[in-house]
Each structure stands twice: as C-alpha cells, then as structure tokens.
Amino acid sequence: MGSNGTENGEFEFASPNGLAKISTKAAPREVCKDDTTAPVKAQNVEELHALQKKKASAPSTPQNPSTPRSGTPRTYMSEEDRQKQQLQSISASLASLTRESGPQVIKGDPSRKRSPPKSVGPPRLDMSDSALKFTHVLYNLSPAELYEQAIKFEKGSYITSTGALATLSGAKTGRSPKDKRVVKEETSKDDLWWGKGSPNIEMDEETFLVNRERAVDYLNSLEKVFVNDQFLNWDVENRIKVRIISARAYHSLFMHNMCIRPTPEELEDFGTPDFTIYNAGQFPCNRYTHYMTSSTSIDVNLKRKEMVILGTQYAGEMKKGLFSVMHYLMPKRGILSLHSGCNMGKEGDVALFFGLSGTGKTTLSTDENRYLIGDDEHGWSENGVSNIEGGCYAKCIDLSKEKEPEIWNAIKFGTVLENVVFEEHYRDVDYMDKSVTENTRAAYPIEFIPNAKIPCVGPHPKNVILLACDAFGVLPPVSKLTMAQTMYHFISGYTALIAGTVDGIKEPTATFSACFGAAFIMLHPTKYAAMLADKMKRHGATAWLVNTGWSGGSYGVGKRMKLEYTRKIINAIHDGSLLNAQFEETPIFNLAVPTQVKGVPTEVLHPENSWSDKKLYNETLKKLAGLFQKNFEVYADYKVGNDSKLTREILAAGPQLPNTF
Ligand SMILES: Nc1ncnc2c1ncn2[C@@H]1O[C@H](COP(=O)(O)OP(=O)(O)O)[C@@H](O)[C@H]1O
Numbered sequence: 001m002g003s004n005g006t007e008n009g010e011f012e013f014a015s016p017n018g019l020a021k022i023s024t025k026a027a028p029r030e031v032c033k034d035d036t037t038a039p040v041k042a043q044n045v046e047e048l049h050a051l052q053k054k055k056a057s058a059p060s061t062p063q064n065p066s067t068p069r070s071g072t073p074r075t076y077m078s079e080e081d082r083q084k085q086q087l088q089s090i091s092a093s094l095a096s097l098t099r100e101s102g103p104q105v106i107k108g109d110p111s112r113k114r115s116p117p118k119s120v121g122p123p124r125l126d127m128s129d130s131a132l133k134f135t136h137v138l139y140n141l142s143p144a145e146l147y148e149q150a151i152k153f154e155k156g157s158y159i160t161s162t163g164a165l166a167t168l169s170g171a172k173t174g175r176s177p178k179d180k181r182v183v184k185e186e187t188s189k190d191d192l193w194w195g196k197g198s199p200n201i202e203m204d205e206e207t208f209l210v211n212r213e214r215a216v217d218y219l220n221s222l223e224k225v226f227v228n229d230q231f232l233n234w235d236v237e238n239r240i241k242v243r244i245i246s247a248r249a250y251h252s253l254f255m256h257n258m259c260i261r262p263t264p265e266e267l268e269d270f271g272t273p274d275f276t277i278y279n280a281g282q283f284p285c286n287r288y289t290h291y292m293t294s295s296t297s298i299d300v301n302l303k304r305k306e307m308v309i310l311g312t313q314y315a316g317e318m319k320k321g322l323f324s325v326m327h328y329l330m331p332k333r334g335i336l337s338l339h340s341g342c343n344m345g346k347e348g349d350v351a352l353f354f355g356l357s358g359t360g361k362t363t364l365s366t367d368e369n370r371y372l373i374g375d376d377e378h379g380w381s382e383n384g385v386s387n388i389e390g391g392c393y394a395k396c397i398d399l400s401k402e403k404e405p406e407i408w409n410a411i412k413f414g415t416v417l418e419n420v421v422f423e424e425h426y427r428d429v430d431y432m433d434k435s436v437t438e439n440t441r442a443a444y445p446i447e448f449i450p451n452a453k454i455p456c457v458g459p460h461p462k463n464v465i466l467l468a469c470d471a472f473g474v475l476p477p478v479s480k481l482t483m484a485q486t487m488y489h490f491i492s493g494y495t496a497l498i499a500g501t502v503d504g505i506k507e508p509t510a511t512f513s514a515c516f517g518a519a520f521i522m523l524h525p526t527k528y529a530a531m532l533a534d535k536m537k538r539h540g541a542t543a544w545l546v547n548t549g550w551s552g553g554s555y556g557v558g559k560r561m562k563l564e565y566t567r568k569i570i571n572a573i574h575d576g577s578l579l580n581a582q583f584e585e586t587p588i589f590n591l592a593v594p595t596q597v598k599g600v601p602t603e604v605l606h607p608e609n610s611w612s613d614k615k616l617y618n619e620t621l622k623k624l625a626g627l628f629q630k631n632f633e634v635y636a637d638y639k640v641g642n643d644s645k646l647t648r649e650i651l652a653a654g655p656q657l658p659n660t661f
Pocket residue numbers: 355356357358359360361362363364375393394395396397404548549560561562563564566
C-alpha cells in the first residue's frame with residue numbers, strides 16, 4: 001500500500017507540497033476488500049490486552065525428533081494439581097531448614113495484580129513474619145518476559161542495536177575461584193581431591209547450612225524470585241535435572257541460554273531436581289562465618305545436591321559451578337568430563353579443543369565448515385561425546401564480524417551481553433571498549449550458531465587439540481604429541497596470559513591448571529588423565545598441542561598468532577593432512593613440529609626462526625621449561641591408571657633441560 005493510502009480511497013493528502021490537509025471520502029463498498037480493517041474482537045481495552053497474549057508454552061531447546069524424551073512416563077493429572085505440585089516443589093526448595101516448612105509461593109509477576117490464594121490455615125506458634133508473606137515465583141520465563149523484567153527492574157539493562165540484552169554483572173566481572181568451598185562430608189570426601197593444588201577448599205556441613213540459610217532468607221525476603229528448571233547433558237541417559245533459584249532476570253536468562261531448555265512436556269514431568277542452585281549473589285556472605293575470607297562464597301554440597309552463591313553476581317559462576325558437579329558425577333559413571341570445545345566435520349570426525357580461559361575453545365570450535373557440538377563442557381562416554389550445556393559463552397573483547405562472523409551474528413534478541421559498552425542512543429556495541437572489564441561476554445543458546453549439531457552429541461573424537469596461549473612465544477603453533485606427551489601436557493594444563501591491562505609491558509605469567517580446568521575438577525587430576533589415555537587409546541585419537549598465543553617474540557615484542565593461521569592449522573588437523581606431514585623435533589620440549597602447513601609461513605611454524613633475538617629465544621624457552629618442571633613436581637609421586645610404564649613415560653615426556661642449566 002502506498003504512503004498516501006489512496007488505493008482503498010479512504011483518504012488522501014489534499015496538497016503534497018503545502019500543508020497536508022486530509023479529506024476523507026466514503027469508500028466504495030466493492031473496493032474495500034482489505035480484511036486488515038476487520039473490527040477488533042474486544043469490547044474494551046482490558047479485553048483487548050487480554051487478547052494480545054496467547055496461552056503460554058515453555059520455550060525449549062530444539063530436539064531432534066528421533067531423540068527420546070527423558071523423564072518418567074506421563075500420568076494423568078489435572079492442570080490444577082500439576083501447578084500445585086510444582087509450587088509445592090519450589091516451596092520445598094526455598095524452605096528454611098529451621099523454621100516453617102516452606103514459604104508461601106505464588107506463580108506470576110507481582111506487578112500484575114492478583115489476589116493471593118486464600119486459606120493458608122491458622123497461624124502457628126513457630127511461624128515468623130516471612131511465613132506470612134508471599135514470594136512470587138517467576139518460573140521458566142521466556143526470553144521476552146525476562147527482557148521485560150530486566151529492563152523494568154534491573155539497573156544497567158538495555159537492548160542493544162542488534163537486540164541483545166546488555167547487562168552488568170556488578171562488582172565481579174569474572175569468577176572467584178579462591179572463594180569456592182566444597183563441603184567435606186562422608187558421601188564424597190574420600191573421592192575428592194583435597195590439599196595443595198586442589199580447587200576444593202573445604203567447608204563443614206554446619207557452615208554450609210549457615211550460608212544456605214542466609215541465601216534462602218535473602219531470596220524469601222524478596223517480592224519475587226526466578227526459578228529455572230532445566231537439564232544438563234545431551235546424553236539423555238545421563239541427563240541431570242537442575243533447578244536455579246535466583247533474584248535477577250539476568251541470571252535467569254543466562255541459565256535459560258546456557259542449560260538445556262526442557263520441552264513443555266518435559267517441564268510438566270520435571271519432578272524433583274537432581275541439583276539446586278541458590279543464587280543470592282547480590283547479598284554478601286557473613287565474614288564472621290567460619291571459612292569465609294571475603295564477602296563472596298560459592299559453596300558446593302554434593303550430599304545435599306545444592307550450591308549456594310553469595311556475594312557475586314557474575315553469572316559464569318553458576319555454569320562453572322554445575323560443571324564442577326558434573327566433574328564428580330560423570331566419572332562415577334565412567335564418563336570423562338572435559339573442559340573443552342567440540343565440533344564435528346561433514347564426515348563425522350570429531351575434535352576436542354581443551355584449553356584454559358581465553359585460549360580459543362569457543363572461537364575455534366565455532367567453525368563455519370563444521371558442526372558445533374559445544375564450546376566449553378562435554379562428557380566422553382562409551383557412546384561418544386555429548387555437550388553438557390545448551391548454550392555458548394563467548395568472549396567479546398575485540399570481537400569482529402570479519403574474523404568471527406558466527407559469534408557476531410549470534411548476538412541478537414535472546415542473547416545476554418555482559419559488561420559491554422555501547423553508544424547510548426543507537427546502542428551499537430563497541431567491542432573494543434574495556435571500560436567495564438576485559439572479560440566482556442555473550443551467552444546465547446547453541447542453536448543461534450547456524451551449524452550447531454542438534455542434538456549436541458557426536459561419535460568418539462578423532463583429534464584432541466590442547467590449546468595454549470603462550471605469551472612467552474616459544475611454543476610452536478602446532479606439534480603432534482605422543483600419548484605420554486599428551487598426558488604430560490594435559491596434567492600440566494599450561495597457558496600464559498598477561499598479568500595486567502595497565503600500560504607498560506608486563507611479563508607474561510605462566511598458569512598451570514591441571515586437566516585444563518583445575519578450578520572445576522573434583523577428583524585428583526591423574527584420575528581424569530587415566531580416563532583420557534584409556535579412551536584415546538581405545539578409540540585411536542591423535543593429540544596436538546596448538547599455541548594460539550605469541551609469535552615472533554614474547555608479549556611486547558611479538559604478536560598474537562594470527563587467527564587466520566591458527567584456523568589453517570586446525571583445518572589441516574581436521575582434514576588429516578597434518579597426520580601425514582613430515583616432522584622435526586624441537587630441542588628441550590621435544591615436540592614434533594610439521595615442516596609445512598598449507599597457508600602458514602614456515603618461519604611461523606618454527607618459533608626460533610621468527611624471533612630476531614635467538615639468544616633471548618633460547619633463554620625464554622629454558623625459562624618456560626623450568627616453570628613446567630617445577631609445576632610438575634607434585635605429580636611425580638602419582639600413578640596414572642594401572643599402567644606404571646605410562647607413569648614413567650609421562651615424567652620423561654616433559655621438557656628436558658641440559659644439566660648445565
Ligand atoms: N590465533 C588465535 N586463536 C584463537 N583465538 C584467538 C587467536 N587470536 C586471537 N584470538 C582471540 O582470543 C580469544 C579466545 O577466546 P575464547 O575462544 O573465548 O577462549 P575460551 O573459550 O577457551 O575461553 C578470542 O577473543 C579470539 O578472538
């Protein structure tokens with residue numbers, strides 16, 4: 001229809017140049033066939049608004065039609081009974097452990113007037129004020145509803161020009177591993193890794209309850225809480241039901257994106273969760289409480305199947321907290337939990353990408369030529385690999401459309417954008433801006449990546465890629481590893497990042513994080529290493545060490561490896577061409593470096609050739625080797641699996657310094 005609307009003869013502008021006068025004409029009946037003018041089907045405004053919204057259905061992660069649905073077979077229950085059961089379950093989750101049985105919960109937004117259900121019974125003597133008030137439960141809201149909640153009630157929430165929800169995570173813009181506590185209790189204490197190097201800092205059961213009560217009281221004092229009931233693990237037989245109770249729409253949308261979204265039927269039959277998170281992140285822990293060393297505490301209790309978050313609103317804490325839990329539960333079932341990205345080629349060849357934060361798991365597993373299985377957390381079972389999550393969590397700093405188009409395009413309606421800076425009027429995000437933090441992030445459902453493999457499962461891996469971002473710039477961009485070297489580097493979990501972002505050149509700091517995820521593992525690293533060795537051997541996987549860090553010198557002199565080169569290297573691993581390449585062995589680290597990789601300059605392949613100062617190169621190489629050796633000392637007394645030959649070989653597979661050093 002034209003702008004002046006003359007087609008249906010209803011009105012026209014009298015003079016297009018002068019003042020626009022509108023003259024109306026009666027439309028000839030036979031011409032007016034435009035059914036968009038049909039009368040509204042409401043008698044008044046309230047009715048009209050009621051018509052606007054259709055009966056809700058839960059938003060779910062797309063399932064392959066052939067995927068069996070999990071959960072118990074459905075039994076007939078009236079809608080009313082089902083709702084009642086759901087509310088009882090949520091009320092039980094939120095119950096104080098010392099007072100009344102559970103808070104009075106009602107479903108729905110408190111801002112929409114609705115009278116609370118009557119007949120709560122006569123007040124009991126042990127009842128507190130908190131039992132008299134209602135807590136509104138916003139249960140598995142959709143992204144649109146969560147956007148509205150965030151924008152109305154959470155400062156710092158904005159819609160960006162591409163439709164993402166920009167949020168602020170508050171004072172904490174990254175994880176707080178030093179504030180993580182694990183309850184030492186009889187069901188798990190003998191299995192867990194405690195002591196030096198372990199991420200599991202102990203807490204007793206009583207103190208956990210103190211923090212749990214603090215979180216529960218805080219959540220119940222609010223007018224409303226968000227509850228997400230979702231799944232972890234695409235391997236349906238080993239699926240875990242999780243419930244996340246939080247105070248912010250940001251947290252609810254983040255977990256909606258990051259966990260697997262149940263279908264409406266799965267949600268109806270959800271029942272009791274296998275694990276519950278109480279996220280009271282806006283509320284601090286009490287520093288007078290035993291074991292508390294800051295106002296932040298992230299507490300995991302495997303016996304109670306609960307996690308409490310106090311004093312940090314960084315949403316990544318929830319996803320990585322659940323990952324820790326999976327690092328306990330999965331190995332018990334013979335499934336190796338992996339801090340890795342994972343993708344699959346057209347021929348069904350699967351690759352794993354291990355690496356610490358910022359080394360390239362998300363960037364490199366998101367590949368236009370391959371199916372994305374997941375970017376961060378997987379399980380490797382007898383059936384192959386499966387993603388634990390339903391979404392990705394990409395770093396956004398310096399994100400460009402040219403270099404990472406899939407991630408760029410995933411930042412749209414539904415995506416949570418943490419701590420980014422945007423132009424205030426058009427809301428175009430400036431991904432270069434580090435004003436809030438360098439750790440800017442986007443959390444989006446995995447199906448926002450066009451070539452995501454749904455369901456997110458695949459066969460046994462063919463290639464295992466260990467990523468290191470070596471800011472010393474001495475590790476070759478790619479080398480093929482022997483099984484013993486694979487174990488050595490897997491247990492070492494090396495990367496080197498730059499300490500600060502303040503001006504001036506900073507020394508790279510080496511980080512060693514066992515299994516490329518020491519912050520999340522729960523058992524001794526050698527347990528995971530033995531499982532990896534066993535699975536790799538049985539399924540014939542080849543391992544590679546890929547340096548996505550510096551080239552041509554250390555940080556300050558050299559430059560970050562071109563993403564273009566890393567992608568060429570990764571392609572050559574995927575297509576099998578690198579397996580048949582010729583290799584040269586490097587000094588000290590004894591790494592097998594291919595003499596050629598298509599599309600990568602040969603001097604880049606051999607760091608000693610790309611450094612102008614050869615003496616400095618040799619010194620830096622030796623320095624890094626020394627750091628590796630020092631880190632590995634604690635593992636020298638451990639046995640990996642039952643194969644003591646492998647244990648000896650692993651020790652010998654690390655860097656060897658000449659005695660004169
Ligand atoms: N050669 C490279 N390989 C991989 N990533 C690179 C490279 N050069 C720069 N980068 C950047 O490094 C970051 C890697 O982060 P990411 O993939 O999110 O790591 P992880 O998922 O392992 O935490 C991205 O911002 C990416 O753009």
